[in-house]
Amino acid sequence: MSYKPKMTYKGKPLVRKDNELYYGWMTDPYVLYLQILSTAPVDGAEMPDKVQVTLLSTDLSKPMKERTARQSVRHGLYNALDIGSIWLEKAITAAKAPAPRN
Secondary structure (H helix, E strand, O other), rough: EEEEEEEEOOOOOEEEEEEEEEEEEOOOOOEEEEEEEEEEEEEEEEEEEEEEEEEEEEEOOHHHHHHHHEEEEEEEEEHHHHHHHHHHHHHHHHHHHHOOOO
């Protein structure tokens, strides 16, 4: 039976637990890790304000420091997901590309 994510963004699963989100397939070479650092009230609801975006390698044999490919802080969840999805697509495409021959 295949996995059906409850929530997706641009065709990839988006999983949230408290202030942490993971975006992407764990079978891909990279995923996106988002951590909500602060929230702000908007129309009576708390919305993510400051979000740390980290592009992580899914290679568990590497230490965590080596798994971090890119990192940034963005204002708003949409801005974080937007830049993060670009990083993720570029990293996955580069990882799957064949190595150049000499």
